[in-house]
């Protein structure tokens with residue numbers, strides 16, 4: 001098993017490096033540079049700016065310098081903000097985004113499989129129809145519409161929920177829910193079909209034949225197996241949450257990393273774009289790694305296959 | 310002999326979109342203490358439905374009981390609540406299934422699966438449960454039981470898994486073991502081992518067995534009595550010798566002819582039974598075997614034959630055994 005983990009780790013590092021290189025190459029192949037847009041800049045000032053950010057050096061040299069800085073954890077200086085480095089912005093924005101993402105994930109993981117299980121246990125009855133209506137809404141309504149609807153109809157009418165911004169836990173409820181709905185719905189549907197399949201399996205009958213309680217049959221035998229496919233899409237879910245958070249942060253005016261990222265693109269702030277992209281990539285790869293390892297521990301059959309290699 | 314189980318006039322149907330499937334039609338048989346009763350018949354004739362009726366494991370709906378009683382140790386199981394049945398399942402009646410590859414939970418350690426029922430029924434501690442799991446695996450001859458209890462089903466072969474299933478079903482020392490085609494999915498050599506194991510455990514633990522199979526070959530040295538089912542009915546039942554040596558029903562004769570025997574001559578061919586059992590949506594009014602029977606007579610088509618008793622223990626449901634039909638040999642269809 002440790003051999004597999006090591007292989008997986010090396011692969012992750014290579015992926016991060018590839019993301020860095022591709023981002024770097026893309027940024028430097030876009031025509032123009034961050035300072036061109038500011039018109040009527042004296043040529044001397046323009047040259048000074050370029051050399052201050054090292055943009056006058058050959059591209060290969062810039063690349064090596066950038067990689068070296070990254071290795072020391074330095075994401076570089078922002079090209080637009082005179083007071084904050086990219087590191088400062090990440091440090092400021094990430095905890096906010098992480099809290100939003102974690103809350104949304106928690107909501108999705110708790111309610112998605114629960115809703116799906118309920119639907120399967122009451123197949124073609126009221127709880128099934130209700131869960132699947134929720135799931136269809138969750139899947140077909142994009143989060144930015146859901147966010148707007150929540151602000152318009154919930155936040156504006158119920159004083160308990162602030163309309164936007166960040167600070168108290170009340171601030172985080174609506175955006176977390178808006179962000180969670182899509183993965184929640186996906187998980188509910190997956191869990192429903194997986195649960196229906198498991199409930200028809202022979203080992204469920206074996207479990208019943210032991211005379212154990214119905215709740216034990218459902219929790220220890222059915223849910224425990226039916227949840228495996230849901231766990232296997234957790235990686236995709238997490239990356240969807242990351243992307244979804246850009247939009248949600250913008251709608252709810254949340255000072256998270258996603259907002260910096262969106263801003264950096266409209267501002268042509270190259271170092272900030274690269275910095276946040278690479279940071280996101282690293283976070284995502286770490287998450288996928290954790291999900292993979294967790295899956296190995298939850299499904300005993302996987303472990304053996306990998307060990308056998 | 311003292312009876313442990315008496316099935317009286319049991320009828321079970323399924324409500325489906327296309328209508329009612331009469332899966333089991335008024336069957337009656339009993340099982341004595343320490344006795345092995347084989348229930349044989351082609352696939353689809355209602356054997357599993359009968360077994361699951363005893364355990365009350367049928368999905369309801371669509372299944373429902375039309376008539377009948379299932380008297381286990383003097384009490385009618387059909388009158389019991391789900392809670393009361395839970396105290397009987399896995400405790401007084403154990404069950405093993407056809408496919409050992411799918412009847413164990415793939416994500417649960419084998420030891421925990423074996424003792425789960427015992428922990429519920431007898432409230433034993435973890436330590437005792439573990440000891441008991443090892444003891445049971447030893448009993449069913451799984452090597453290295455101390456190591457094996459912490460493994461998962463995929464680390465076991467088919468035969469070993471069926472041994473685990475037997476250990477699981479017998480852990481509470483049940484009075485009755487229902488084995489629904491326990492060897493059908495196994496290799497021939499492994500089949501014999503599993504049957505031997507069941508017999509050995511039966512002697513040790515004094516239990517009764519209902520052995521369900523579609524293969525009369527496995528019945529001969531296992532069972533005391535045989536119940537032959539066809540299209541949801543019992544068509545013949547009797548002591549094993551009576552069924553083999555004094556076969557009465559044409560269906561049983563065909564079943565016997567389709568069993569490979571060691572004393573068979575090289576050029577003797579195995580006959581498989583032509584045709585298929587009738588649709589149970591609208592079961593035939595007369596003898597269910599009419600379409601496939603070599604001896605069918607006019608009377609068979611629309612008139613249901615009643616049981617004719619050949620001895621205290623042996624009876625069959627066929628017009629040929631009727632006093633008026635004595636001497637009829639061939640088909641007059």
Ligand SMILES: Nc1ncnc2c1ncn2[C@@H]1O[C@H](COP(=O)(O)OP(=O)(O)O)[C@@H](O)[C@H]1O
Pocket residue numbers: 323325330332350351352353354355356357358359368371589
């Ligand atoms: N869930 C179900 N719904 C409808 N019909 C069923 C169901 N389960 C079994 N049956 C019907 O009951 C009959 C007997 O099935 P079964 O007892 O499983 O046969 P076998 O003798 O092979 O074990 C079959 O004709 C089958 O179609």
Ligand code: SF4
Pocket residue numbers: 558559560596597598599600602603604605606609614626627628629
């Ligand atoms: S009753 Fe008639 S059709 Fe049925 S088995 Fe006997 S002879 Fe054949």
Ligand SMILES: [Mg+2]
Pocket residue numbers: 353356357358489490
């Ligand atoms: Mg069956």
